[in-house]
Amino acid sequence: MTAKRSRMSAKDRKTVILDVATGLIATHPWEDVTVAQIHEAAGISKGGFYHHFTSKEDVLTAVLMRLADASTAAGQAVYERSEGGPVARFTTFLAATARWELAHADQIMGVIRIALREGNEPILLKLEQEAQRRATPLMRTLVRAGVEQGVFDVVDVEMTVDLLQRAWRLRWVVLAEARQRCAAGDLSGGRALLEQRLQLEERMTSRLLGCTNTPVRMPDPEEFADFLCSA
Amino acid sequence: MTAKRSRMSAKDRKTVILDVATGLIATHPWEDVTVAQIHEAAGISKGGFYHHFTSKEDVLTAVLMRLADASTAAGQAVYERSEGGPVARFTTFLAATARWELAHADQIMGVIRIALREGNEPILLKLEQEAQRRATPLMRTLVRAGVEQGVFDVVDVEMTVDLLQRAWRLRWVVLAEARQRCAAGDLSGGRALLEQRLQLEERMTSRLLGCTNTPVRMPDPEEFADFLCSA
DNA sequence: CTTGATTACCGACCGACCGTCGGTATGTAA
DNA sequence: TTACATACCGACGGTCGGTCGGTAATCAAG
Structure with missing residues (x-):
């Protein structure tokens, strides 16, 4: 049973979900990570999870985009x-x-x-x-x-x-x-x-x-x- | 209901399974290929399939090894x-x-x-x-x-x-x-x-x-x- | 020819997982 | 206060990978 409901903005909740998903990926292969693990670690229900992401794969895509952002160099600004x-x-x-x-x-x-x-x-x-x-x-x-x-x-x-x-x-x-x-x-x-x-x-x-x-x-x-x- | 049992040697049956798996991979992403599709296309039961391969992943590994064999050049013999x-x-x-x-x-x-x-x-x-x-x-x-x-x-x-x-x-x-x-x-x-x-x-x-x-x-x-x- | 062993094969069943859907709770604007 | 929007819940259904107790086919030994 999840604790009494705690409501966050959509943006903040997505960030929490991506944070825990990224942490799980760092310690398990993505295939072994379950939606249950992600939503439990994020402190929400499965339905709450699916309110923010259309699928498990959707989470992976978002995690990858964030990681790619982290690895993109700032060369463009310097070059210009x-x-x-x-x-x-x-x-x-x-x-x-x-x-x-x-x-x-x-x-x-x-x-x-x-x-x-x-x-x-x-x-x-x-x-x-x-x-x-x-x-x-x-x-x-x-x-x-x-x-x-x-x-x-x-x-x-x-x-x-x-x-x-x-x-x-x-x-x-x-x-x-x-x-x-x-x-x-x-x-x-x-x-x-x-x-x-x-x-x-x-x-x-x-x-x-x-x-x-x-x-x-x-x-x-x-x-x-x-x-x-x-x- | 599978047809009357047809028994093959283990080697031949594995080859059939790998042939159909390779065909399926050519037309669908591996993730979408199911064990059911593979064993049905091979004309055997699921148990028959698992008699030859320990898991779905086991099949992928075998398919990859066969494909890698196909792409290995014969350069070694020529070089020598x-x-x-x-x-x-x-x-x-x-x-x-x-x-x-x-x-x-x-x-x-x-x-x-x-x-x-x-x-x-x-x-x-x-x-x-x-x-x-x-x-x-x-x-x-x-x-x-x-x-x-x-x-x-x-x-x-x-x-x-x-x-x-x-x-x-x-x-x-x-x-x-x-x-x-x-x-x-x-x-x-x-x-x-x-x-x-x-x-x-x-x-x-x-x-x-x-x-x-x-x-x-x-x-x-x-x-x-x-x-x-x-x- | 019979018997026992081996092994290729069967399919009902189970557990795990993804995703859905009818619902509730919370927050906000009119 | 009411209506609406939306964040959230959890029971449920369906699919899939894999297991297990079994049968059928084949072969070697006596």
């Missing part, structure tokens, strides 16, 4: 007000993206925990596709600008952007491992792992872009120092 | 008996892979149809991961051989192999579209699409491998002529 040539703007874009990601590291680590949980591969796929769908237009713009100014020599803009995102996709997994090493006392090992990863991504990015003069630079490893030392 | 330097062996590997794939085009088209059906994203992900898991060791060997002989200049062997597979992954989708154009009467358009795709992959492959002297060559478009003109 950045200066310099395409290489400088690309480097600025990468630095801004990294700063935004570090500012939201808890959310991103939460997303990674969910997405990499065994049984959540469908969620991982959808998240990567959504993140890629959002990032691709700006990245194509940046790459085309570089091609037009003759500082990038790419084989194909679309394929290059796709491969760039693929090359960068494991960064936060490596960051998580680097932080674990630091937490275990191996500070130099953790920092080395991070530096190696950024160097690797930087060289692969320059290779894919075919930088003819100055290479595109990945963010300074010092930007990640606080993250490595946290929790 | 190929001659010449690393560039020649890599080119031979690519040509042999393409020939094997063309010889099994129906199976591959069937796999693509299944994997790209909306709702089958989890299957697509698993298939890609399994195909990649199988192809990676040989590809790494080929790339390392080239690095050691100084004809490849790669940023990182593991990341390069990963990106190569990513660069190649849409080839059969493009092939399917090229064939559709030919079937619709646009022969030159279909051939042009194929040639563009192979050129793009060839240039990206050379970029990723950092070919210092001769480039790695993709298979000759003429090898695909029969496929383009078939049904």
Whole structure:
């Protein structure tokens, strides 16, 4: 029997439901999560749940959109007000993206925990596709600008952007491992792992872009120092 | 009421079950396929079905393994008996892979149809991961051989192999579209699409491998002529 | 040829789960 | 005060995956 009814606004109640659903997904594969678990954790009845969401799948979609929001970089705003040539703007874009990601590291680590949980591969796929769908237009713009100014020599803009995102996709997994090493006392090992990863991504990015003069630079490893030392 | 019992060997019955399951997956998302549909299409009872498979998920795993088998190239055997330097062996590997794939085009088209059906994203992900898991060791060997002989200049062997597979992954989708154009009467358009795709992959492959002297060559478009003109 | 063992197969049944629907309770505007 | 809108309730129905006690078919041993 649910407690005496407690009425909330629709918006607040949806937020509560999505919060508990996200928590459940972090500890169980989505297929094993039941509507009963979600509505009980949210403190409402099943009918109350179905008043806000049309189906279990509807909840998953909403959770994914929220998670994708968390992983979307703030690069667009930075790009629009950045200066310099395409290489400088690309480097600025990468630095801004990294700063935004570090500012939201808890959310991103939460997303990674969910997405990499065994049984959540469908969620991982959808998240990567959504993140890629959002990032691709700006990245194509940046790459085309570089091609037009003759500082990038790419084989194909679309394929290059796709491969760039693929090359960068494991960064936060490596960051998580680097932080674990630091937490275990191996500070130099953790920092080395991070530096190696950024160097690797930087060289692969320059290779894919075919930088003819100055290479595109990945963010300074010092930007990640606080993250490595946290929790 | 099922017809009078017809007894088959376990092996044959499993094959029938997997055949009908694969057919169902090609026309419905896996989630919508029921055990009832599978055992009815196989002409046995539910208990008969569970005698051969421990669960619905067990069937999916078996179907995926069969599909992965279909998409594994015969490159290993060809590599082991190929001659010449690393560039020649890599080119031979690519040509042999393409020939094997063309010889099994129906199976591959069937796999693509299944994997790209909306709702089958989890299957697509698993298939890609399994195909990649199988192809990676040989590809790494080929790339390392080239690095050691100084004809490849790669940023990182593991990341390069990963990106190569990513660069190649849409080839059969493009092939399917090229064939559709030919079937619709646009022969030159279909051939042009194929040639563009192979050129793009060839240039990206050379970029990723950092070919210092001769480039790695993709298979000759003429090898695909029969496929383009078939049904 | 009979018997016992093995195994392919059957279908009634059960429990878990998703989603519905007729209802109540709460809040707000007229 | 009343009517309306809407957040919420929980009993219920239907579907599905899987189980289990059984039968039928096949084969090997005596």
